[in-house]
Amino acid sequence: MSAGTVFHDVPNLKSIPDEQAPDMILHLENVSRRYGRVEALKSTTLEIHAGAGVALTGPNGCGKSTLLKIAAGLLRPTTGRVSLFAADPWKDRSVRGRAGYLGHELGLYDELTGPENLRFFAALYGVEDAERKLAGALETAGLPPAMRIAAYSRGMKERLALARAMIHDPEFLLLDEPTTGLDEASTTRLAQVIRRWREEGRAVLVSTHDPAFASAAGLTIRSLVS
Helix, strand or coil: CCCCEECCCCCCCCCCCHHHCCCEEEEEEEEEEEECCEEEEEEEEEEEECCCEEEEECCCCCCHHHHHHHHCCCCCCCEEEEEECCECCCCCHHHHHHEEEECCCCCCCCCCEHHHHHHHHHHHHCCCCHHHHHHHHHHHHCCCCCCEHHHCCHHHHHHHHHHHHHCCCCCEEEEECCCCCCCHHHHHHHHHHHHHHHHCCCEEEEECCCHHHHHHCCCEEEECCC
């Protein structure tokens, strides 16, 4: 295996235990993922703290999507340690609810309308004042209230999926290529949302091939190697 990748959101924090860094949201230590002989993610260390914004870049196949799934507690690493909100997300699954994840699979139900999709996920997360948040999310996304998802364009589905990932006001947002299918206006709005969330002390981890978007969102670019 080649040398691992080490990212540090705050310099020299690798040696500080999690309990001494109360603003630590994510700590990946030497995590890797293999599928048989295929190395999907090389050994990687990454720290993210409250208010931080990181954009992962790199060629296709370097492990960006794999890293995001591991960080969200959705995929076990082959090696290494994952700490999400100072807990192992596989031992304390409640911490996963403090994160919002959007992957390549949008996680929407085509037979439902936009509001019905958001209402379903809001109920899963136990969101309070769900109808108000739902209405605000649809207005922000610029989506019709009565149309079924099967009739949505790719861009409309992407905007709804973003709203779905944010409906429970997560403290940590993980977005895998979130600008796919978005027009320029929607991409600009997303960048503004990310900036606002970080100002509120939330953290964001994004994979992207769009450095202009990363810059507009105020994200620190980190490159994975294949």
